[in-house]
Amino acid sequence: MNASTQPVVTAHRPEFASWLGNTNEITRTFLAAGSIPDLINLAGGLPAPELLPTDQLASIVEEVIRQHPAETLGYGPIEGLNDLRLTLAERFSTASLRLKKENILVTTSGMQALDLLGKVLLNEGDPIACQFPTYLGALDAWRPRQPRIRNVAFDSADFDAVAALKGVKFAYSVPNFSNPTGKQVTEPVRHALVDAALASGTWLIEDDPYGTLNFDGQNPPRLINLASNNNAAEQYNGPIVYLGTVSKQIAPGLRIGWVIASTEMIEALTLAKQGSDMCTSGLTQRVALHALRNGLIESIQSRAVDLYRERRDVMCKALSTHLSEWYEWDVPIGGMFVWAHARNPQLNTNELLKHAMQNAVCVSPSSVFDATGTHQQALRLNFTLNPPEKIIEGVKRLASATRQLMESN
Numbered sequence: 001m002n003a004s005t006q007p008v009v010t011a012h013r014p015e016f017a018s019w020l021g022n023t024n025e026i027t028r029t030f031l032a033a034g035s036i037p038d039l040i041n042l043a044g045g046l047p048a049p050e051l052l053p054t055d056q057l058a059s060i061v062e063e064v065i066r067q068h069p070a071e072t073l074g075y076g077p078i079e080g081l082n083d084l085r086l087t088l089a090e091r092f093s094t095a096s097l098r099l100k101k102e103n104i105l106v107t108t109s110g111m112q113a114l115d116l117l118g119k120v121l122l123n124e125g126d127p128i129a130c131q132f133p134t135y136l137g138a139l140d141a142w143r144p145r146q147p148r149i150r151n152v153a154f155d156s157a158d159f160d161a162v163a164a165l166k167g168v169k170f171a172y173s174v175p176n177f178s179n180p181t182g183k184q185v186t187e188p189v190r191h192a193l194v195d196a197a198l199a200s201g202t203w204l205i206e207d208d209p210y211g212t213l214n215f216d217g218q219n220p221p222r223l224i225n226l227a228s229n230n231n232a233a234e235q236y237n238g239p240i241v242y243l244g245t246v247s248k249q250i251a252p253g254l255r256i257g258w259v260i261a262s263t264e265m266i267e268a269l270t271l272a273k274q275g276s277d278m279c280t281s282g283l284t285q286r287v288a289l290h291a292l293r294n295g296l297i298e299s300i301q302s303r304a305v306d307l308y309r310e311r312r313d314v315m316c317k318a319l320s321t322h323l324s325e326w327y328e329w330d331v332p333i334g335g336m337f338v339w340a341h342a343r344n345p346q347l348n349t350n351e352l353l354k355h356a357m358q359n360a361v362c363v364s365p366s367s368v369f370d371a372t373g374t375h376q377q378a379l380r381l382n383f384t385l386n387p388p389e390k391i392i393e394g395v396k397r398l399a400s401a402t403r404q405l406m407e408s409n
């Protein structure tokens with residue numbers, strides 16, 4: 001058929017699903033960021049590119065394809081490769097946390113785990129409790145399921161874990177160096193959350209991509225470890241669902257994550273995963289397994305901790321020099337982010353983003369970490385991606401943008 005004889009399409013096309021209408025101006029601004037030359041990106045949550053183990057991964061890829069052609073190049077089990085599940089079960093087991101491979105699901109990244117949890121737990125309108133402010137990707141993963149989100153500030157003086165978890169399908173927490181605030185949930189709050197989950201039976205999701213990036217010491221115990229003390233002799237069967245990923249530990253491009261949970265939850269997630277991607281790449285599972293078994297993860301971790309501590313210090317010093325008139329922040333002891341809170345309530349960070357983009361610096365305004373979009377007084381600043389001189393220049397540009405915004409008010 002040539003162009004002139006093609007029928008004119010006049011029929012009304014079905015509409016896209018309603019949740020797609022919920023995107024906002026901020027998301028569009030981020031999408032435009034890629035086209036701005038010399039933009040300094042303080043918005044993302046990306047590892048330093050110089051830490052990516054390029055040569056090691058290239059030779060591991062060759063080795064695992066030659067040694068395991070069927071596993072790396074074929075379809076595999078939905079739950080993940082046996083060897084990887086066994087290795088993860090062993091790595092996370094303790095005297096009181098008894099894990100078998102049936103407690104482990106390998107996922108195509110941490111994001112997939114969040115998506116699958118939404119798939120198996122949420123019906124439209126179900127209530128969930130999220131540590132506030134909340135990881136943007138979790139909000140994105142659950143938005144199509146249209147839950148009712150209860151924002152809970154775990155660090156507020158009147159935090160009440162029993163009230164927070166009452167009646168919800170699940171509660172969501174990033175206890176170590178949270179995205180976006182970089183803060184840790186304190187040990188008493190961890191105990192309170194776990195006790196409330198054990199008493200009510202509510203699922204409690206412990207999302208932990210940043211736990212290995214502690215610059216100054218040891219983390220408080222994991223929620224899943226706190227929940228397992230009571231039944232030391234038995235295989236883990238508690239309400240905590242622990243999520244891990246290699247994205248911040250090796251390379252986000254591998255897209256390997258894992259869920260540690262009761263077998264009942266793993267079985268439900270496996271059914272959901274079958275309809276999502278059938279299986280995670282055997283190639284990148286084998287690569288991750290190799291990295292876990294041969295100490296690659298630990299060697300990257302110790303370099304990452306040193307490099308990121310230094311970059312955190314560079315950023316906090318630059319913030320003190322150029323931005324302390326307008327913002328306050330806590331120095332994070334780990335992770336990838338500083339959370340800068342505006343001193344003046346008139347300083348609206350959605351508005352600031354426009355000025356920041358004109359000054360060729362991109363930051364994440366707090367509204368994207370709030371399901372209601374109403375928190376507009378803070379910024380998430382990433383310190384891991386850029387070298388010191390770019391961090392300093394980015395902060396200077398942010399100071400110019402803030403000055404312009406405040407003068408225009």
Ligand SMILES: Cc1ncc(COP(=O)(O)O)c(C=O)c1O
Nearest residue numbers: 045109110111135174179245247
């Ligand atoms: C809190 C949190 N959870 C999950 C993820 C997802 O990580 P990935 O999908 O790369 O494994 C991220 C990534 O930034 C994150 O910050």
